[in-house]
Amino acid sequence: MLGFGGHFLTKSRRYSVTFAILRDARVVFRRAQTGGPERAEPVAEPTTLVVNFLQFVGAGWQTPADAMLANTSAAMAREHAETARQHLQTLAA
Structure with a gap:
């Protein structure tokens, strides 16, 4: 924490401003603010905002290399899971 070896709340008061001051x-800043959602005037017309849309772009792999990479990755994941399972069985026995 910026050269201080302890927890950020345990720093001395001379090191920096205290969290109470902040x-x-x-609190003073928030109380002085005017306006906000509760004081806003209602919108005359309802609006519709489109954020995104879905579009089908295809299924499967585009190249044989993509298929090989996916199948290799799946095989490695299965092998890893099997090895982990065997290791846990040997620890339990």
């Missing part, structure tokens, strides 16, 4: 300043 918290009090935040």
Whole structure:
């Protein structure tokens, strides 16, 4: 934490500003703010916002290399899971 060896809450008061000062300043700032969602005027017309759309682009692999890579990765994952299972069985026995 910026050259200080301990936890960020255990630093001395001379090292930096205290969290109480920051918290009090935040409270004063929030109370001084005007406006906000509760004071906003209602919108005259409802609007529709389209964020994204779905489109089918295909199924499967595009090249034989993609298929080989996916199948190799799946085989390695199965082998890893089997090895881990065997290791746990030997530890339990």
